[in-house]
Amino acid sequence: MPMKHALTIFSFLLLTIFMFPATAQETAKANKGEGVLQFLKRFNRTKPFHMERFFELNRNKLDKNNGLQLDVTYTLPPLNNEGYEPLFGEKLAKYTIDSDELNGACFYLVSGHGGPDPGAIGELRGHPLHEDEYAYDITLRLARNLMSKGAKVHIIIQDAQDGIRDEKFLDVSDRETCMGQAIPLNQVKRLQQRCDKINELYKKDKEHYRRALFIHLDSRSESKQIDVFFYHYDGSVKGKHLANTLQNVFNRKYDKHQPLRGFSGTVSPRDLYVIKQTLPVAVFIELGNIQNSRDQQRFLLDDNRQALANWMCEGLIEDYKNYSKK
Template sequence: MLKRLVTFLLLAGSYLTHAQEHKKVMAVQGDGIYSLLRNSGLEPKKYLAPFIELNKENLSSENGLFIGRIYLLPKPEEKVEKADEEVVMPDSVDMQTVKATKVLEKRYYGIFGADYAMVSIESRQLEGAVFYLISGHGGPDPGAVEHYGGQLLAEDEYAYDVTLRLARKLIANGALVYLITRDPNDGIRDARLLEVDHDEETYPSKRIPRNHSLRLKQRVEVVNELYERHAAKPYQRIIETHVDSRSKSENIDVFFYYHELSKDGQRLAQNLQQTFKQKYARYQPNRKYSGTIEPRNSLYIIKYSKAPTVYVEIGNLKNTRDQRRILDWENRDAIAMWITDGVIADFKER
């Protein structure tokens, strides 16, 4: 489960009231979740998950608090299920130091769905950067498929959900983002089993061809046209997200492809890989991260796109351990967050 930060001051700047079911607290400058729960008599590790669940619609894109807002505290009698130790426990924030977030402005993006449409711009760290986000397959091509509990899992649905979450986080940090693969109906979904449909489009509203080569050509033409439109912006990147399909016995970590002649693409891939290494070392110190980066010049998008490109493979759809990473929305969100952190690190190196 994601770990996020907000603080609570018992005296000046914060106040506590008693509602019929849940106590409430106002977030102020310098507040953070662990001290909030601890000062309220709640064990932080035990009540972090229900706190986020209670307040998820009132949190930042990184599950931080907003100064001046009221938040619900979990009831002490609520029980919390023990997290599965095999599930990725990712986060991009230091639980002891990150503070409540100031909202610079708010923007509405219907593509993210009703629950996530309102995006709070929390920083300008990526101002000037342009991203073209492509989720693999879509439309007539679901990509890799697998059955889970009698229901069909399709690569394109899970890649799209991660891509939407990534787009939202990049926007929240000041970037300009184009969703090249788009679905008019599927916003960000917190379900484990995502319904399969075939109505995805290519930006802005182009029908996705059935032919594989035409589909890839369409995407490259759209991205290259946008790239030329933003020629004055030196930092333009493509991130394409996929879910791999391998033997059921093969457990893999998130890994990355780039073009061997693209120094910018290689650097971004390296920054993404390094970010994942750091997160695993922090949150799963007993589990070595083995995700790789390597050139893959033959991939159409990588080969023909004008912008530096990184492919992200988030796991093996057929492997039961990787399925935990893919099916749990918290882990899909965390993958998007870690990619965002890697992108921010890369942007700072430009």
């Protein structure tokens, strides 16, 4: 074979490999009389997310009753479900949905402040510490945890560039938006904007369990070390239950990891604008004092930011299991 023809074939093979990766999705045709459930079971796709993904992939190939048709080639959902969220950053945008324990749950996650308002500001060794940056990073970590458990998650405050970051000192910016909309400087307009967005989504969502979380850092005197505090709207039974569940998880974690320290974070009702104006059950969380050197370690270290996200996720799973059948 002439060398130039061999090079041409080799180049074509390389192009084919890159154009059609080995992870291409599988396809199959239905047997006579087979429903979607039986069809997916034949290919070992038995999880709720398999069914959901199948309908997404084959929406235009089903009959008017969402049934299968003969002689139609259907795309099978991936055996191991994966998700993609660019807000998590390039390295962590892809995530595996490793369980369906939060299937049927929907969360509206709001990191405090953002855009023209940095929120509380601390300082350590000449580095500015802005509440909105640290609250946002923890919120993204929580969102990724929840989504890996099968939950639907709306990230209300967004920064298209930051992603999840591991640095101790997070760069500050005013790029944050409310799901693409510029954040107003006026406080009431700023808070109303995020409430309106949550309520708009809430009216469209069909999940039977829907919860909003507002994640903040506090600012007090430098000497004042505080634990994580949980606030719910007065009169909200489910909001109080969620706040207490989260507090109980943090209590257990502190007993395990810092048994001599104890945990003094409390649950209390507060007439806060955002938890009063939003339609879903809501909890407002203060993660620590941004001015206090000991509290700062709670969110300066990326492992600690991840631990906060893990513990909140565990509390939300526990609350969901209590209410999922009610």
